[in-house]
Amino acid sequence: MANNQRYLVALSKEEIESIITFLQLSGGPPEDALLQRFERRLRQIASHEEMLARFDNEPGSDITL
Numbered sequence: 001m002a003n004n005q006r007y008l009v010a011l012s013k014e015e016i017e018s019i020i021t022f023l024q025l026s027g028g029p030p031e032d033a034l035l036q037r038f039e040r041r042l043r044q045i046a047s048h049e050e051m052l053a054r055f056d057n058e059p060g061s062d063i064t065l
Helices: 013-025 033-057
Strands: none
Touching (some): 013 033
C-alpha cells in the first residue's frame, strides 16, 4: 500500500531553487511531477513577493503579513 501522507517541510526559496537545479541536471524528464511541484511553489513565492512589494510601495501602508 502506498503512503500518500503529506508533510509540511520548511524550505527556503534558495533551497527550492537548488533542488530544481539538481533535478534538472539529473536528467529527469521536464514533466516530472516532483519538479513541476517545486517550480509551481517558486511561482507562488514570486507572486507573494510581488504582492508584498506592492503593499510596501503604497503610501501609508502599515500592513504586516
